[in-house]
Amino acid sequence: MYGLTDNLIIQASGFALGDALAQLFFFLILLVLLRKFAWGPLMNMMKEREDYISSEIESAEKSREEAARLQREASEELKQTRQDAQKIIEDARQTATKQEKEIVASARKEGDRMKEAARQEIEQEKEKAVQQLKDQVSSMSVMIASKVIEKELSEQDQKELIDQYVNDTGEEQ
Template sequence: MHITWSTFFIQLAAFLILFLLLKRYAFGPLLGIMEQRKELIQGQLDNAENSRNQAAQHLEEQKQALQQARKEAYDIIEQAKATSSKQADDIIVTAKTEASRLKDDAVKDIESEKNKAIAALRGEVGGMSVKIASKIIEKQIDEKSQEQLVNQYLKEVGSK
């Protein structure tokens, strides 16, 4: 193996020139593009992390809003139950009051009709008593005839 020093130095010089040219015109821009790509990817990762955090926060807010809506719905249902129960109680009290009033009115009407019937009966009995007395005075009859006359008038009263 024999080394030719002149070829070796020419190849070394060519390699260094090529390396410097590549470094200046190829590696520099290539590394710059790779650095931009790295920054772009890092920015996208940061945006993705922010989006994930915002989504988690939004999800938590939605859960809280849903819980609040459920609580409000439960409160509305409870309030409606209480209101309907109160209205039912009011209706029952009103119905009992009205029934009591109607019963009292009916009792008063019955009492009034009873009093009218008693007054009418007293008037008729009084009138008949006067008639009987006048007939008795007119006839001056014996006791047996008087008893028959009273029984006859009592039958007349019973038939009316």
């Protein structure tokens, strides 16, 4: 019933089936060996690479956050420094204004004191001059009186005598 061709097909199928089973067996062994010796280390290497990249990304993110924080701090410090500088300048202005007012007040006070001292000195000199004039007038009066007593003079002679004494006294000064 089966002819030669059918026998060959079965043999070919049988032979091919056996080869296919052998190839499947060797393929499965190859898969097991690849899984054990290549896939595991390859996956480990990929996992390590993934962990490394992840840690680098995390480190870069931390560095970026740190840089941003440092920039904020530097900005705040710069702002604070500017405020401090502005306060120092304002304090210096206020101090300068206060010193200016004190210097002007002191100069006015000193000027007033000098005016008062000069006025007092003038007053003293005036009093001295008046006293000297009184002394001279009294001594002239005494001299005139003594001359009048020595000689009785006419009214014209008395006037000339007084004028002469007044002129003599004016020349002595």
